[in-house]
Structures are given as structure tokens and as C-alpha cells.
Amino acid sequence: MFTPEMLESVAKVEATRKERMATEPRRMTAEEKDELLKKFHPDYRAEGFATIQIGPNKGEKVPLELGNLLHSNSRLLGEKIDLDKVDYDVDVLVIGGGGAGSSAAIEADNAGANVMIVTKLRIGDANTMMAEGGIQAADKENDSPVQHYLDAFGGGHFAARPELLRRLVMEAPDAIKWLNDLGVMFDKDADGRMVTTHGGGTSRKRMHACKDYSGAEIMRTLRDEVINRKIPVVEFTSAVELIKDENGRVAGAVLQNMETDEYLVARAKTVIIATGGAGRLHYQGFPTSNHYGATADGLILGYRAGAPLLYQDTIQYHPTGVAYPSQIFGALVTEKVRSIGAMLVNKDGVAYAHPLETRDVSASAIIRECAEGRGVETPLGSGVWLDTPMIEILHGEGTIEKRIPAMMRMYLNYGIDMRKVPILVYPTLHYQNGGLEIGGEGFTKTIDNLLVAGEAVGGIHGRNRLMGNSLLDIIVFGRNAGKAAAAKAKVVKLGKMNLDHIEAYAKELKAAGIETNDVSPLLLPKYARKER
């Protein structure tokens, strides 16, 4: 399957393997990392960003594509929506059917609330389903939540909101236990001890996994639990705008059937935005590891209603996306491949960096190698090698099939056997570090009755996220949001519903000199050739 040029480079990778395996590549100093990031991380490319013109984050930096959506009008502007005709009337409305939304719904149901999930695709069509490598929790004797805090705080460039990060690390072991009690099959040894590994930037081996289907195993269990509890799930229906009452509190959402285009009104005492990430906006032209619906819808809904964003200008590019073959370009190659021993190697067979630097540093180093001519050319660009045969040399034959079967299968589909040959990788748009700002209890700070959970939240991780902390955050903050929303719903008395904020937003846009026919949220990326 490889080109002759690739094969020539593979020979160099093989030639240096033995020597490389005898030494661990040096970790970079703090200064070296800073310099590398400034020079090569896409967050530092000014041409990829715009300035927000209106709203609470006016004057701040934002990726161009997200900026365009923020600077667009509501899909409902000029539409006549009869808010007196209520189609769904619930205590808690969860927007999004991924890991955070499902966890929230289960906990809200557990607390006795009348909860409903609305999701624009199917429940489980979410980045959670695609998370491969694992979930962090400081549950071993040599580890502690404080150590976890330090790793995540430093890895996120000391920008995480302490009250959010505290919740993340302190509630991590309980999140694992909750999942285990629901029936998630974690990798354990015969005595029941969790099989844990390192992730980039961890100082203790605290990565729990379910082979390399960690997110899928969690998501399908949560989905099954939602269905068992008979929690209503309205699929193929998107939330297109939040509804407020006369006191400016959130009171529900306008929904739209994705197939019939019909509008529906959902009234709710509390609303949880759990809409996930933005990979399908393809910032700076990057491919993405994200699912089809990752278009930042919740950020748009929240911002138009007046909720501020935090760290919307920091994006995570996963270092190891597929660079070749083109059919799976941008698909995720889990960090676990490096956790269990594979090194990153350039065209000349040189292990140019430690394989487990944090993701932003690791991605920047790959971009540097390729920009400076030490990458391997591919039909769609270039990439560096991930030396996967090392894994079986280190841990024995059969390790790849046992611990990263999804990766093996994905490559075998295209005739590449990663047990025998290295694979080509290049950074892929993976995670939105920023999002809507929340307080420690999960509520937005400016709009009553509105909560946010999961990837749509900004501030939990700071300006970079460690592997395994996202599967963790959707569970911890999803559960918390569900409990908090259910409790709040008991005391909420809703007023009269309105959509006045949509008109107000349109006026603000006009006043800022923005004339646009575009509408947002995007809902689905424009992939049909005629739409591109």
C-alpha cells in the first residue's frame, strides 16, 4: 500500500529501531515547549482568527469559522413560532445525546425529574463514542487527586478554572465507580486492579481503558441505561434556539425536526446544553477526528442568549490523526498507541521528541518536522511515522490485537498491518478547549436555569487538555449538571416565553455593521459537493 518513497523511509525507521528502543527520548524544557508552540501551534497563526464584534466576548479572538457563525442571524429570525403551542413540557431539557447529555439525563431521572433528551442525530452519535484511549482517575496508591490536578493544570498552561478542575479530579474515582457499577467493562487484571497507563503529560499511570473502544463502551452503556429508564429521547431533532421568559431566564428551546423541518416548542424549567465540540467546522482547513454533528451548535445558542464564552480561541489538534491512506484521512489514532510504546519518528528514522509530551506540544513538533522537510510526503500533505511494530517487540506478539483492536482493524481495511509496519500520522482537529463559561455548580454565570456540560464547556482544562480528561469531564460534569438541573427545576416558576433575544441580536449585528444572510447554528457541515 505504501509508495516507493514511503517504503524507502520505512527502511530507515526499521534501521534505527533497535538503537531508539534502548533510549528514552528527552522531554523538552518549559522554555523549549513555549518556543515550539509559538512557532508551530495553529492557535498562534493570526490568519486563522477573527475578532468577535458583538456580545459578551466582544473584542476577543475567535477561530474564523466560529466567528462567522457567531456573526450570523438566527434561523428563526422572521419565522412565526407560536410559543403558546407547547409540544414538550418537561422539568429538564437536555440538548445533546452524547456522554455528557446521557449522564445528565440519567442523574436527573434518578433525582425524580421529568427529563427529556433532544439530539439532532441519534443518541450516541457523539465524540464520546469515538474516544479511544481512556479515562483518567487518580485511584491508585501512588497517585492522588492533587497529583491529577497538578498534571492537568500544568498541561493546560495554568489557565483552568480551579473550581472546575477541582471537581474534575476529586470526582474522578467516583465517576469510574459509577460507570463500573453500570456495567462498563474496564481493562482489569485477575485481581480486579485496573490496567492503567500514561497519557501525554501525566505523571502517574492513571489512564483507565476499555481496549481502544473506551468511549464506545461507555457511550453504549449510558445509552442502554437511558433507554432502560425510559427517558424520552427525541432523535433527528435539533435545538435551534433557546427560549427565555420575561425575566430573562431560560425557559426551553425551539426544536426542529431534521427530516420534516417542522418547528416544535419545548418548555423546560432548566436546560442543559450538552452539544459537544466543533471539529466539523474544520478550523484552518484541518481534517477532524470528530463526529458528523460536531458544529458548535450549543455555543451559538448560548452566546445568542447572552452567555459568555471562555477560551474560544484555543483548539486541540490531536497529534496523531491518520495522514495516509486518504480514505481515513484525519481519523484518530489513539494516544494509547504511544502509551503502550510506539515512538514518533521522522522521515530519516529519528525519534525527534518524547512520544508522551502534551498534545499541543506533540502536535506542534509534528508540524515542525513536516514544515522543515523531515516529514514523509503523502497524497494529501505529509506526516511522520508512528512506529507501531515497537509495541509487539516491547510487550509481545498479540498485544496490538488485544489492546488496540480498533486501530488494527481500521488500517487492515486498507491493507496496512500496523503490527509489521509503522503508520503515517499528522495532527487532526480534535477538541474544543474553550466553550461556554460555567460556575462550579454547572450553571452559566449570566443566565438563570441554563447549564452546560461536556465539551461545550470552557475552562475545565485551560488552554490544552490532557488525554483521558475529556471522557472524565463529560461524566463528572454531565452527572453534576443532571443533579443540579433536577434540584433547580423543583423551585423554578416559569414566566411567559419569548424569543426577543433573537431580534436584539440581529439589531446588535446590524449596529456593528455586519450585514449577513447566513444563519446559525450550522447543524450539519456542508459536505455535498454542490454545497461546498
Added chain:
Amino acid sequence: MSNEKNMVNIYLYGKQYKVPGDLTIMTAMEYAGYTLKRGCGCRHGFCGACATIYRIKGDNELKTCLACQTQVQEGMYIASIPFFPTDKRTYDIGEIKPTEQIMMELYPEIYSCIGCNACTKACTQSLNVMQYIAYAQRGEFEKCAEESFDCVSCGCCSVRCPAGISHPMVGLLARRLTGKYIAPETEHLKNRVEEINKGEFDSLIEQVMQKPITEMKELYNTRDIEK
């Protein structure tokens, strides 16, 4: 890349389209002009949304695949199965127990398996589906869980099953039973949760939250890393 000689003819629901031969079925549909709503999820082989059935012109064998993981071929007649009514039974995971009877109660149709192996042949993940159903019949849930672990619930097995078995749901039940009841309990997890609930880390975490950034940087940059 998409020059004339690399183009192939495919048939989407019977209608012919000429598309670049290096595309997947999913991207070929988009090239042809479809805006996908059904039959498209994660696009990377994990969610099972894009179950697809196809036949190559001149060949009588029906094949099943995931549209996002399968490259187009000349003469491919393609129909997607965006939804299949698998039959999931509901239960309370806290109430049921991993006994042989539970499968009998919830999924009795597995005992009607006629051993045709059509499920295994249809599996888009190359799993031994019939084998994991056999394990479920015998109450060997751990083996069933292991054998079915890579299932993405696309439903291609169920589409082909003459006994009307919803295989992915059987595997899922076996996995939840295994994860909750059969796999050994994790002592260190239980202990840590108790320690946290007792407040043993409260003051330590407060201290670290209060530290100035310069001190945190020093702590971070000099922390010891487990080998």
C-alpha cells in the same frame, strides 16, 4: 486525484453515478450530491450509523459494510440501512443477575438460532457473531462479552438473521452483566472513593488551588514522573 481514469460507476439505490475511485461509499454519496442526515454518524467506524448493503454487478453475493470504512468499487449497487428495528428489551441492571435464566427471560429467541452463520458473515467488524450468541445461550456471559466487545451495533447481523435475533443487544447485555457482576471488584477504586468522601484530600486540594501560579509552575516542571 479525481481524473477521468480513476472514476468508477456506482449505483446509489439503483441510480448510476460516476465518482472518484478513491472515495469511501459515504464520501461518494456526498460527491454525488447527497446531504446525509440518516446513515451518517461518527464517520470513523465506531458508531454503526452507516450500515450498508451492496452487490457488485455480475456477482450474486450480497455484502454488508460500514459506508464510512469501505472504498467504492466499479459496479457497486448500494443501499444504506439507516435504521433497523432491533428489539432491545428493557431491564433494571441493579435488579437482574448474571444467571442463565436472564437470557431466557429477556432474549428467548437466541435459542431459536438455526446455526446458519449468516450473522457472522454479515458482521462489518469481522466478529464471530454466532459464537457469541452460542456463549449467551450457555450463560457464558464473560466469553460472550469478550467475543462481542468490538461490536458497533450497526445491525447488519440482525438484518440477515432468520431467527429474528437482535445480536448487538444480546452482546450488550452480556457486557453489562460482566462489567458489573462478573469482573472482579476493584479494591483500590473503592478505597479511593471512600477516602475522598471522608474528606481526606480536601485540605490538600484547597492548598494547591490557592498557590500562586509561579509556585504551581515550579511544582509542575519539577514533578517526578512514574516510569
